[in-house]
Amino acid sequence: ETGVTQTPRHLVMGMTNKKSLKCEQHLGHNAMYWYKQSAKKPLELMFVYNFKEQTENNSVPSRFSPECPNSSHLFLHLHTLQPEDSALYLCASSQGAQGAYEQYFGPGTRLTVT
Amino acid sequence: AQSVSQHNHHVILSEAASLELGCNYSYGGTVNLFWYVQYPGQHLQLLLKYFSGDPLVKGIKGFEAEFIKSKFSFNLRKPSVQWSDTAEYFCAVMTYGNNRLAFGKGNQVVVIP
16 A cells, blocks of 8 residues: 555446546645556656646647646546557656655556447 | 666566566666566555665665666666565656656566465
């Protein structure tokens, strides 16, 4: 248990659905991240939030929409996804967004788009 | 863009054997280096990290890694593995002034009892 929780753990959705992934950290951290983990590919950074402000968007398609209402919660809103979006989505948090800080990862949400 | 290379994606070895996993990165400036591990059914967790100082860093569970700046490498080693070391190992690099942690593809390590 790292202090970072994600819900749901598994999600199956159709291409026309709208769903949201939730991440919560109980570590008092100021930075939160979304990553995508696909088979046979490196972990890909999607978004970075620092003190609730988005500081990085790694050229992510607009069908993924992040939201960070406070430093403890991070959402990823999904709509009109494609089958190639099926992957494990990981949330992470760190004390700060700079490289000196270790990132703590959640267990991930396994997303399947049908 | 920063890239991280990990070779030998699948490694199978017996208990008590030595393990070395290679990691090479492409950035020529100052870097922070990490190895993360993901045990079966568990989340990614930090194994060890290098920021500065002694290039030989020791982590949890008997793992160590050596930073060789001239070779842009940060190889992970363990002299004698155990069955419980079966996991996927990821090298990651963050460059100074950049918020992005770049990961390698990972090494799937299976230790046979």
